[in-house]
Amino acid sequence: MKTNKRAVTADMLVHLRKNQPRFEGIESGHRACLGCGEALAARLVTEAAGPEVMIANATGCLEIFTTPWPESAWRLPWMHSLFENTGAIAAGMEAALKAQGKPTKVLAFGGDGATFDIGFQALSGMLERGHNVLYVCFDNEAYMNTGIQRSSSTPHAAMTTTSPPGSERMGKRHLKKNILTIVAAHQIPYAATTSVAYASDLRKKVRRAMEIEGPTFLQIHSPCPLGWGHDSAHSIKVARLAVQTGLFPVIELERSELIGSMPIRHPRPVTDYLKLQQRFRHLFNKDDARAVEELAHIQALADHNIKHYCLDGEGMDALDSDGADTVRRGGMRWA
Amino acid sequence: MKLTRGGFAYPGTTLGYKTGTWRIQHPEHAHWRAPCHAACPAGEDPQAYLAALDEGNPRDAWEILIKVNPLPAITGRVCPHPCEAGCNRGQYDEPLAIHSIERHLGDEAIAHQWLYPVNKPSEKAPHVAVVGAGPAGLSAAYHLVRQGIQVTIFDEMSEPGGTLFTIPDYRLPRQVVRSEIERLLDTGITLQSNHKLGRNIHLQELQQDYAAIFLGPGVMKSREWSVDGVTPNDLHEGLHLLKRWSDVSSVPDMKSAAVIGGGNTAIDIARILKRNGVDTHIVIHSSLPDPKNPSEDDMRAIPREIEQALEEGVQIHDHHGIKRLILRGEKLTGIEIVRMRKLRNAAGRLHRVAFEGTESILHVDQVIPAIGQVIEATGMENLLNGSSWFKVNEWGQIAGKDNIYAGGDAIEGNGGTVTEAIGNGRIAAEAIAANLNKNELPTFNKAEPISFTSLNMEYFEPAPRVEEAILPVEERVGEAEIESGLTGREAAREANRCFACGNCLRCDNCWTLCPDSAVLKTDEVAFDGSYYVFDYDYCKGCGLCASECPTGYIRMLDE
Ligand SMILES: Cc1cc2nc3c(=O)[nH]c(=O)nc-3n(C[C@H](O)[C@H](O)[C@H](O)COP(=O)(O)OP(=O)(O)OC[C@H]3O[C@@H](n4cnc5c(N)ncnc54)[C@H](O)[C@@H]3O)c2cc1C
Ligand SMILES: Cc1ncc(C[n+]2csc(CCOP(=O)(O)OP(=O)(O)O)c2C)c(N)n1
Ligand code: SF4
Ligand code: SF4
Ligand code: SF4
Ligand code: SF4
Ligand SMILES: [Mg+2]
Numbered sequence: 055m056k057t058n059k060r061a062v063t064a065d066m067l068v069h070l071r072k073n074q075p076r077f078e079g080i081e082s083g084h085r086a087c088l089g090c091g092e093a094l095a096a097r098l099v100t101e102a103a104g105p106e107v108m109i110a111n112a113t114g115c116l117e118i119f120t121t122p123w124p125e126s127a128w129r130l131p132w133m134h135s136l137f138e139n140t141g142a143i144a145a146g147m148e149a150a151l152k153a154q155g156k157p158t159k160v161l162a163f164g165g166d167g168a169t170f171d172i173g174f175q176a177l178s179g180m181l182e183r184g185h186n187v188l189y190v191c192f193d194n195e196a197y198m199n200t201g202i203q204r205s206s207s208t209p210h211a212a213m214t215t216t217s218p219p220g221s222e223r224m225g226k227r228h229l230k231k232n233i234l235t236i237v238a239a240h241q242i243p244y245a246a247t248t249s250v251a252y253a254s255d256l257r258k259k260v261r262r263a264m265e266i267e268g269p270t271f272l273q274i275h276s277p278c279p280l281g282w283g284h285d286s287a288h289s290i291k292v293a294r295l296a297v298q299t300g301l302f303p304v305i306e307l308e309r310s311e312l313i314g315s316m317p318i319r320h321p322r323p324v325t326d327y328l329k330l331q332q333r334f335r336h337l338f339n340k341d342d343a344r345a346v347e348e349l350a351h352i353q354a355l356a357d358h359n360i361k362h363y364c365l366d367g368e369g370m371d372a373l374d375s376d377g378a379d380t381v382r383r384g385g386m387r388w389a
Numbered sequence: 390m391k392l393t394r395g396g397f398a399y400p401g402t403t404l405g406y407k408t409g410t411w412r413i414q415h416p417e418h419a420h421w422r423a424p425c426h427a428a429c430p431a432g433e434d435p436q437a438y439l440a441a442l443d444e445g446n447p448r449d450a451w452e453i454l455i456k457v458n459p460l461p462a463i464t465g466r467v468c469p470h471p472c473e474a475g476c477n478r479g480q481y482d483e484p485l486a487i488h489s490i491e492r493h494l495g496d497e498a499i500a501h502q503w504l505y506p507v508n509k510p511s512e513k514a515p516h517v518a519v520v521g522a523g524p525a526g527l528s529a530a531y532h533l534v535r536q537g538i539q540v541t542i543f544d545e546m547s548e549p550g551g552t553l554f555t556i557p558d559y560r561l562p563r564q565v566v567r568s569e570i571e572r573l574l575d576t577g578i579t580l581q582s583n584h585k586l587g588r589n590i591h592l593q594e595l596q597q598d599y600a601a602i603f604l605g606p607g608v609m610k611s612r613e614w615s616v617d618g619v620t621p622n623d624l625h626e627g628l629h630l631l632k633r634w635s636d637v638s639s640v641p642d643m644k645s646a647a648v649i650g651g652g653n654t655a656i657d658i659a660r661i662l663k664r665n666g667v668d669t670h671i672v673i674h675s676s677l678p679d680p681k682n683p684s685e686d687d688m689r690a691i692p693r694e695i696e697q698a699l700e701e702g703v704q705i706h707d708h709h710g711i712k713r714l715i716l717r718g719e720k721l722t723g724i725e726i727v728r729m730r731k732l733r734n735a736a737g738r739l740h741r742v743a744f745e746g747t748e749s750i751l752h753v754d755q756v757i758p759a760i761g762q763v764i765e766a767t768g769m770e771n772l773l774n775g776s777s778w779f780k781v782n783e784w785g786q787i788a789g790k791d792n793i794y795a796g797g798d799a800i801e802g803n804g805g806t807v808t809e810a811i812g813n814g815r816i817a818a819e820a821i822a823a824n825l826n827k828n829e830l831p832t833f834n835k836a837e838p839i840s841f842t843s844l845n846m847e848y849f850e851p852a853p854r855v856e857e858a859i860l861p862v863e864e865r866v867g868e869a870e871i872e873s874g875l876t877g878r879e880a881a882r883e884a885n886r887c888f889a890c891g892n893c894l895r896c897d898n899c900w901t902l903c904p905d906s907a908v909l910k911t912d913e914v915a916f917d918g919s920y921y922v923f924d925y926d927y928c929k930g931c932g933l934c935a936s937e938c939p940t941g942y943i944r945m946l947d948e
Contacts, residue, residue, distance in 0.1 A: 062922050064926075066922075067909065067922070067924050067926070070909040070910075070911060070922065070924075071909060071924070074909060074910060075910060078906055080906070081402050081403055081404055081906065082403065082404060082408070082905050082906045082907055082924065082926075082927035083402065083403030083404045083405065083406045083407070083408055083927055084403050084408075084905070085403075085406075085408070086904060086905075088411070088929045088930065088931035088932075089904060089929075089931035089932070089933045090904050091904070093904040093905070094902060094903075094904040097904070097906065098901075120403070122403065122406070124401065125401060125402060125403045125405060125406060126401060126402060126403065127402065127403040129402075253901050253902065279931075285932070286931035286932060286933065287931060287932030287933050287935065287936040287945075288933075288936060289904070289931075289933055290902055290933060290936070290937050291847075291936060291937075294847060370850070370851070376847075376850070377850060379847055379848055380848060380849065380850045381848040381849070381894065381896035381898065381939050382896065383440070383443050383444065383885075383889070383894045383895060383896070384444070384894075384895050384896075385895055385896055385897030385900075385901075387896070388897055388901060
């Protein structure tokens with residue numbers, strides 16, 4: 055097919071890129087995989103947080119794909135921490151800025167491995183000491199950068215290289231850790247979940263957290279096409295289904311109390327979500343009674359979430375799981 | 390160098406690394422025509438004017454609309470709107486009320502006396518003759534003038550409009566017809582009324598004096614009708630009664646009548662009679678529209694009109710034919726009707742079969758044939774060669790005649806609607822203009838329109854279709870218009886329901902969701918018709934933007 059894709063000149067592109075009507079903390083040219091949910095989530099966070107921030111970033115995909123030596127995709131002061139100490143590094147940065155009387159907000163970025171598991175005690179300390187830091191966990195539900203090992207965030211029954219399905223197990227035996235409740239139990243002012251599928255919700259929550267003086271926490275569901283085994287074009291679709299099935303509740307907690315949730319208008323069966331992903335493909339063997347049972351188990355987990363977090367919608371709501379992404383001509387829906 | 394935070398620095402950023410080299414497929418913004426567009430016999434692209442209206446610009450919307458169809462206040466009222474049957478939104482909740490918007494824009498233009506933005510052709514420009522000031526001729530004339538060609542229309546009647554004036558006022562008020570046509574003629578079209586081809590003027594003269602001819606004479610002669618050669622002595626024929634009604638607002642005295650036929654003429658005369666207190670029946674061998682039956686067997690009239698006729702108490706005997714007139718002397722006292730169906734015979738051809746033993750009597754004192762019209766051939770015999778219609782090619786050109794074109798009801802295979810006549814006129818005008826200006830003929834877009842499955846419904850919300858207010862049956866007396874138009878606010882709300890199938894609605898999805906910031910937003914329309922351009926230096930070809938484009942405006946193509 056004939057294409058006119060070169061009709062824009064390089065000069066025009068440079069000019070346009072410099073004049074985009076939004077702040078982008080991460081530039082193009084980063085080395086994330088095609089359709090990476092984490093790359094999108096991180097850009098959206100920086101867009102909402104604005105330029106007056108500094109970042110401590112744990113080891114992981116985000117850190118790796120944005121900083122291929124000697125280049126950097128960051129347009130913000132950014133520091134690579136160890137895998138295990140992001141909370142501590144961010145706390146130190148915050149204390150130093152405070153001592154200098156600077157208003158700059160510190161952000162801490164970590165994957166689910168860095169947050170749920172290996173950096174957990176540093177995070178807990180940071181929260182407990184009340185540092186004015188927004189900690190963002192990019193939750194792609196496994197240790198992706200080292201080749202898809204299970205983490206305590208990996209959902210039940212998902213396949214990873216360290217939770218393979220076979221004669222003994224149907225993927226991961228254990229459940230996804232409820233990190234939000236644990237974090238909120240530090241009685242911090244604000245802890246919330248959000249998803250790349252709902253960019254407005256994501257940005258609103260970042261802005262909310264930015265305004266709060268004190269430790270805040272955001273967990274962003276970020277599909278990983280490589281690790282989850284879905285089409286790179288479907289990252290948003292998959293993330294949206296996680297919310298619409300009830301498997302990933304979008305909620306807000308203040309001082310450990312539930313204060314808000316995104317209602318689900320029409321809960322979708324979990325299989326709609328699972329069948330798009332290779333990490334769950336072993337659950338679709340109808341002749342395997344264990345697979346049938348696991349599907350029922352996952353559906354029960356979703357149903358439990360819907361009940362537990364009161365996610366059942368009441369009719370049409372502009373901010374529910376179906377309404378929140380409605381388009382308006384001229385991009386007017388975006389918050 | 391000191392950089393402000395968030396400032397733009399090339400050196401040292403990943404911008405030096407072109408991730409576009411990873412790509413095996415790339416996205417492209419590409420217009421894909423909407424099914425409403427493909428379905429409109431006039432050739433309108435409703436999506437385009439719905440967008441303008443949604444953006445709050447009704448006048449722009451009207452100007453977009455009248456680039457194709459100069460008579461929207463008329464078609465918005467009487468077109469059977471196949472666009473709505475094709476509308477993708479029909480597969481989600483309810484189709485867009487396209488005809489109501491079309492009418493609204495036409496009515497706004499009348500109310501504000503918006504002028505057609507057309508320059509009067511120069512006096513040196515070639516001159517084309519148009520015969521017939523019905524919708525076909527008017528459309529041809531308008532589109533020729535738009536392209537800088539001079540036009541004179543000849544019509545045998547004293548007023549332009551043709552059959553539009555036969556459509557009763559309760560559906561199409563004559564002030565609407567007049568107001569729209571008057572402004573249309575003001576674009577610089579010359580009208581010679583009371584000029585009949587074959588009487589006051591002749592084809593040969595036109596051929597000598599004009600660079601080309603467009604014929605839109607409609608079908609003015611009623612088909613002959615009798616039952617085995619017998620007719621009552623006081624036979625009134627449907628079209629004639631309608632014209633009389635439109636001229637003097639009266640119908641002959643009668644108590645009851647059986648109208649024979651299932652087209653718009655049959656329905657309209659039946660409704661007029663009913664309004665005048667006549668017990669009215671329609672006898673028609675085809676079927677009432679029913680989604681369960683094949684539509685080829687449906688009555689030809691517009692389903693909405695059939696529905697309203699039934700509401701008003703017209704009795705329709707579908708799948709029935711007339712078998713015998715019951716006469717006392719030469720005066721009718723009733724008719725014998727029989728059930729019949731169109732069935733395929735051994736050779737596979739449809740033919741009518743009457744079922745013995747299903748005869749019944751309708752006691753009526755009038756039988757009114759409304760079985761269709763044919764062209765009034767006087768003066769055009771040479772072009773018809775004994776046929777009942779003009780045979781034309783896809784441009785409306787009469788076979789073997791370089792500079793003679795025809796359109797509207799008078800051409801073979803025409804569906805007999807105002808909109809089709811307007812479409813014929815426009816297409817012929819394009820061909821004539823191309824010919825006279827020695828340009829290439831435009832190409833027809835025959836590509837499949839974008840399907841419902843190419844859209845992403847996650848990004849839309851159910852919303853009820855706006856309906857025009859309809860007069861309750863008891864208030865449908867005389868000429869009062871039955872359907873009233875939309876308010877500006879209603880029209881805007883309805884326009885907002887459009888999915889913008891195959892077009893960019895500037896929703897920002899691709900710009901917001903590209904993980905690689907490879908979609909750049911522009912202030913103005915970019916070369917490809919959207920407000921966004923792809924930066925292929927960095928686009929990795931993940932396909933996410935295409936998948937999340939609500940309207941199917943982004944397509945992934947192999948590198
Ligand atoms: C009762 C009725 C109801 C209808 N309802 C609808 C409807 O709801 N919706 C719809 O879409 N369509 C409807 N139609 C059909 C519609 O009116 C026609 O399809 C349409 O008007 C055709 O346009 P035209 O330009 O081909 O011909 P016409 O509108 O018939 O115009 C032909 C013109 O040519 C002139 N003319 C003819 N011969 C000569 C000659 N020799 N010299 C000079 N002038 C000549 C005539 O005076 C006339 O002005 C209806 C028709 C009727 C009769
Ligand atoms: C202490 C320590 N252990 C192990 C590693 C190796 N390592 C680097 S990135 C990574 C996985 C990161 O997983 P996660 O935090 O979930 O981020 P993701 O890559 O999935 O975004 C691991 C195990 C390390 N860098 N440091
Ligand atoms: S492995 Fe997953 S998280 Fe890492 S860059 Fe690729 S898509 Fe993104
Ligand atoms: S939704 Fe809009 S663009 Fe799509 S078919 Fe209907 S009117 Fe046309
Ligand atoms: S989302 Fe971005 S990277 Fe992916 S195909 Fe579209 S423009 Fe390219
Ligand atoms: S995603 Fe939205 S902004 Fe992008 S091309 Fe499609 S309609 Fe236009
Ligand atoms: Mg991870």
